Amino acid sequence: MDAILPVLLFVLIAAAVSVGLIILPMLVAPRRRGAVKEMPYESGMDPIHDTRRRFDVRFHLVAITFLVFDVELLFLYPWAVASRSAAGIDAAVAEGAIASRELAFFGGLVFILLVVVGFAYDWRKGVFRWR
Template sequence: MAVGMLVAGQLVGPKRSNSAKSMPYESGMDPLHDTRRRFDFRFHAVAVVFLVFDVELLFLYPWAVANKSATRTFDQGLVFVEILVFVGLLAVGFVYAWRRRVFRWH
């Protein structure tokens, strides 16, 4: 199947080539600089903050499934307090990142 797709791509694909088509493509930017150029730290900081909040949300789904069967009023109140604490911790982390100006681009 893979070989068939490669052959079909060669047969059906465009035949004209020019210098722009032979240039490498990187995230919508023309590769004008050296490939070993350093990235700004802001990219890494935003990526780490995204991963932290993404992993926190990964814990939210199994928690919700596990607490779906809370039927008594006391259990429902306890589950609600648990999620408020969880979201509160997320909010504290977000405010901390905001005050540290992780999201500033100027």
């Protein structure tokens, strides 16, 4: 119980701070809305278009593609670090998490192949073509 007490205290303090940071602006913020308040900030200039105008789908496709590849490469980083040090792989083998170094290596290659196939699919669909 002594070992878990600091962790429990940390979680409780983090939860209290999070809830406080969400609720405090609701209590302190002014409630009035107006035309100036609704106006978007564009480098100090008056806005050119309506603030609720639609964006082209291409922007969303590029943003989603970026997020997918960013998350995939984020998962690739621990694999690269673990495979670089033999101690990381040997410790995982000793624990029974993976069968061998080759399995980890080919698993990473399959993951990289999926990233490349996803990029090729997006390229083929014309996500990166601006017409």
